[in-house]
Amino acid sequence: MRAGWILTALGVLVATAFVLLHEGWPRSTGTRPVKLELWSATDTSAMAAIVAGFEASHPGVTVHYTEFNTSELQKAVFAAKTKPDLIISPAMDLQVQLVNRGLASPVADVPQTPDWSRWRGELFGFTKEPVALVYNRAAFAHRRLPETRSDLAGMIRDDPAFFDGRVGTYDVALSGVGYMFATQDAQRGFQASRLVESLGRAKVKTYCCTLDMVRDVADSRLVLAYNVIGSYALKKVEADPRLGILLLSDYALVFTRSVLVTKASAAKTAAGSFVRFLLSPAGQRLIDERSALLPLVRNAHATPWAFESRFDANTALLPIRLRPSLLTWLDARKQEKFLRDWQASISGRAQ
Amino acid sequence: MTATDHAPQIRPYSLRRRLMIASMAVFASLIAILSVGLWTYAGSAADQTYDLLLRGAAIAILERVTVTPEGIDIDLPPSALEILTLDQDDRVFYRIVDEHGTTLTGTPDLPTDGLFTRPLPRQEPVFFDSVYSGERVRFVVNGRTLLSADKPQWIGVQIGQTRIARNAMQWDLILKGLIPLGALALTGVLLARAGIGLAMRPLSGIERDIRSRQPNDLQPLSTAPPREIESLITAINGFMRRLDISRGQAESFIADVAHQMRTSLATLYGHLERADNSGKDGALAVVKARDQAQRTVRLTNQLLSHAMVIHRADKQMFQPVDLAALVCRLLEEIIRDDKAGAIEFAVELPQEGGVPTVDGDPIALREALRNLVDNAVRHGPLDNQITLRVEATDLRSHPAYAISVEDAGPGICDADKPRVTERFYSSGPGGGSGVGLAIVAAVAESHKGAFRLSDRMPCGLCVTITLPRRQAEIVGGGA
Numbered sequence: 001m002r003a004g005w006i007l008t009a010l011g012v013l014v015a016t017a018f019v020l021l022h023e024g025w026p027r028s029t030g031t032r033p034v035k036l037e038l039w040s041a042t043d044t045s046a047m048a049a050i051v052a053g054f055e056a057s058h059p060g061v062t063v064h065y066t067e068f069n070t071s072e073l074q075k076a077v078f079a080a081k082t083k084p085d086l087i088i089s090p091a092m093d094l095q096v097q098l099v100n101r102g103l104a105s106p107v108a109d110v111p112q113t114p115d116w117s118r119w120r121g122e123l124f125g126f127t128k129e130p131v132a133l134v135y136n137r138a139a140f141a142h143r144r145l146p147e148t149r150s151d152l153a154g155m156i157r158d159d160p161a162f163f164d165g166r167v168g169t170y171d172v173a174l175s176g177v178g179y180m181f182a183t184q185d186a187q188r189g190f191q192a193s194r195l196v197e198s199l200g201r202a203k204v205k206t207y208c209c210t211l212d213m214v215r216d217v218a219d220s221r222l223v224l225a226y227n228v229i230g231s232y233a234l235k236k237v238e239a240d241p242r243l244g245i246l247l248l249s250d251y252a253l254v255f256t257r258s259v260l261v262t263k264a265s266a267a268k269t270a271a272g273s274f275v276r277f278l279l280s281p282a283g284q285r286l287i288d289e290r291s292a293l294l295p296l297v298r299n300a301h302a303t304p305w306a307f308e309s310r311f312d313a314n315t316a317l318l319p320i321r322l323r324p325s326l327l328t329w330l331d332a333r334k335q336e337k338f339l340r341d342w343q344a345s346i347s348g349r350a351q
Numbered sequence: 352m353t354a355t356d357h358a359p360q361i362r363p364y365s366l367r368r369r370l371m372i373a374s375m376a377v378f379a380s381l382i383a384i385l386s387v388g389l390w391t392y393a394g395s396a397a398d399q400t401y402d403l404l405l406r407g408a409a410i411a412i413l414e415r416v417t418v419t420p421e422g423i424d425i426d427l428p429p430s431a432l433e434i435l436t437l438d439q440d441d442r443v444f445y446r447i448v449d450e451h452g453t454t455l456t457g458t459p460d461l462p463t464d465g466l467f468t469r470p471l472p473r474q475e476p477v478f479f480d481s482v483y484s485g486e487r488v489r490f491v492v493n494g495r496t497l498l499s500a501d502k503p504q505w506i507g508v509q510i511g512q513t514r515i516a517r518n519a520m521q522w523d524l525i526l527k528g529l530i531p532l533g534a535l536a537l538t539g540v541l542l543a544r545a546g547i548g549l550a551m552r553p554l555s556g557i558e559r560d561i562r563s564r565q566p567n568d569l570q571p572l573s574t575a576p577p578r579e580i581e582s583l584i585t586a587i588n589g590f591m592r593r594l595d596i597s598r599g600q601a602e603s604f605i606a607d608v609a610h611q612m613r614t615s616l617a618t619l620y621g622h623l624e625r626a627d628n629s630g631k632d633g634a635l636a637v638v639k640a641r642d643q644a645q646r647t648v649r650l651t652n653q654l655l656s657h658a659m660v661i662h663r664a665d666k667q668m669f670q671p672v673d674l675a676a677l678v679c680r681l682l683e684e685i686i687r688d689d690k691a692g693a694i695e696f697a698v699e700l701p702q703e704g705g706v707p708t709v710d711g712d713p714i715a716l717r718e719a720l721r722n723l724v725d726n727a728v729r730h731g732p733l734d735n736q737i738t739l740r741v742e743a744t745d746l747r748s749h750p751a752y753a754i755s756v757e758d759a760g761p762g763i764c765d766a767d768k769p770r771v772t773e774r775f776y777s778s779g780p781g782g783g784s785g786v787g788l789a790i791v792a793a794v795a796e797s798h799k800g801a802f803r804l805s806d807r808m809p810c811g812l813c814v815t816i817t818l819p820r821r822q823a824e825i826v827g828g829g830a
């Protein structure tokens with residue numbers, strides 16, 4: 001019957017259109033050499049092997065890597081006339097803000113990863129890094145290690161002579177990730193604010209970077225550093241017997257470094273390949289074996305691991321979710337108020 | 352464009368297909384209407400659901416806006432934005448504004464939909480859609496009046512959320528609604544198909560009845576037809592009855608003709624046999640044989656004429672006929688044939704009322720008149736006076752025309768008058784074949800007219816055919 005033919009023709013048409021749309025035809029990049037501009041708030045050394053691995057598996061695509069610190073990166077992205085193709089940052093709140101402002105472009109066919117580590121098909125976490133506590137083994141040779149935040153707060157209160165001026169943490173006004181850790185702590189309860197008050201009473205030293213804190217702990221200028229980036233610290237701890245690392249057992253924050261392809265990118269296909277590579281088994285293995293970072297997904301090929309086993313505690317891991325609720329802490333009023341309160345606590349002038 | 356355009360022959364249309372197309376069209380339009388309704392309903396349901404979330408978030412934020420001695424304190428709760436992004440991919444935008452629309456915190460460039468140019472509702476939320484950051488965004492503005500030491504101050508929260516979750520919910524609702532709707536329509540179409548088949552069954556019963564009949568079986572159809580095709584069955588039955596009558600007539604006609612011809616030819620043969628005898632007897636027989644042959648020829652002609660009239664009456668080949676012209680032409684023919692001799696002809700036509708026109712078969716009418724005039728000539732004296740008259744009259748209280756042929760002959764006696772229209776009835780010794788008046792009567796009958804014989808004073812016969820006047824002329828005349 002005629003109607004049957006029309007239906008069939010219509011079906012074929014729809015199917016064709018669907019396939020074409022899905023395949024993204026016509027493919028624009030082809031085999032022409034593509035240069036990807038990657039702006040990143042991650043140590044160049046930590047990413048070098050991963051970038052090299054990507055370039056090796058994608059001939060014709062080169063990556064130009066530019067390093068920023070987190071807040072510089074944000075400002076540079078907003079200010080740039082020519083946006084980069086890819087943006088990587090550990091500051092999850094800032095990354096969410098970029099996506100929320102519509103600067104990111106969706107990437108298709110990305111390997112399945114945990115729900116908390118991705119948003120909108122535009123922002124993808126590719127590491128799983130705990131926020132840890134680094135301590136000087138010699139200083140704690142005859143002492144009990146703290147187990148929880150209230151435990152730590154109590155120890156600092158009870159033994160001011162030992163801790164006074166010898167505790168370090170992020171300067172939340174200077175460091176984007178430090179601010180994110182502090183706000184996430186604050187959001188999770190009063191234990192954290194008690195701890196901050198204790199740190200203030202112990203005349204805490206504030207730092208811009210994890211590695212500075214780790215260095216000072218190794219040199220015994222500090223007995224412990226609170227809220228350091230676990231992956232960076234772990235590398236140092238594994239290489240230096242003076243250092244120890246632990247996760248507090250009440251909870252340990254877990255953050256993820258995330259990557260996005262900008263909407264302005266002229267090479268979205270190649271940039272998408274980079275994202276897919278980061279989350280592919282090969283990319284995750286590279287992160288695990290050849291970088292200072294910790295991969296997001298467990299890798300079946302590598303030696304069995306769970307990063308919990310590399311730290312001195314069994315603990316409740318609390319991943320920070322890549323969601324717009326992070327934007328709350330970027331609110332100007334909220335930020336101003338938090339920083340004011342934090343400064344007041346840390347300088348021992350708690351209200 | 353369609354298959355029938357290419358096909359040389361026209362295929363008969365199918366009632367079943369027409370009914371199916373009609374019922375499918377009904378269901379399709381029903382689904383279209385319901386889909387529009389479903390679309391609207393799903394849209395408003397999704398909006399209502401997510402508007403509640405939006406307002407909840409606004410209220411959560413408003414609760415954390417307080418007045419302190421230093422001014423307005425805004426402590427944005429993380430839960431507010433969390434509510435809006437529970438497992439959803441929607442982007443969210445917010446800002447806190449004062450009554451002039453000045454941003455206290457948040458994204459300053461959110462669209463306002465002209466909200467701050469008109470009086471603001473104090474408590475009630477205002478929802479609107481607007482395009483922002485390249486997407487359609489649903490916004491709520493909800494306000495609250497803060498009481499401070501000097502004067503009350505209105506503070507509003509504007510929150511926007513992209514429509515991904517709403518659209519997903521709307522589509523979900525539409526699909527869940529459309530699936531049963533589609534099933535319903537499908538069932539409906541199938542039931543309609545079954546119903547149509549059931550309704551069509553009597554037709555195939557009739558078909559079977561007709562097909563299985565013997566060719567000479569013209570009994571009426573016995574099936575009790577449904578109302579819708581009752582008239583069709585009546586028409587079929589009427590047709591078969593007419594066919595039956597006509598066949599009967601034809602049979603009896605053929606039998607009569609056979610008998611007449613045989614008799615006539617036998618008589619002719621008898622005369623011819625006697626013509627072999629010599630002398631006066633033989634000469635007389637030759638004369639008789641010639642007369643008999645003449646009669647036979649005439650009989651044959653009239654029988655053929657009668658058959659033609661009957662045949663034409665069956666075919667109903669009617670057209671407007673001008674009676675005056677017909678009469679005049681006939682008269683011309685008779686005079687040209689020079690059969691008239693000393694006979695005096697007169698023609699009387701109606702003086703007023705235009706051309707006398709009837710609906711009829713001109714050939715049959717001419718034949719009838721011709722027979723009447725022939726009869727008058729044959730039966731009348733040599734100095735006969737024959738009048739052809741056309742006049743307006745009434746027939747069964749409808750306007751009509753009467754055509755009469757009068758002669759000064761011997762007439763027909765009253766006893767014979769009812770029988771002269773029967774075939775082969777001939778009165779008197781000088782009678783003809785007995786077919787002439789039968790033809791006239793048949794023509795009058797086939798034209799729904801009347802045939803009448805009357806006496807003419809002081810002597811003679813008047814034969815009148817009355818025919819109904821042409822319909823269009825009546826209307827025209829009445830106007």
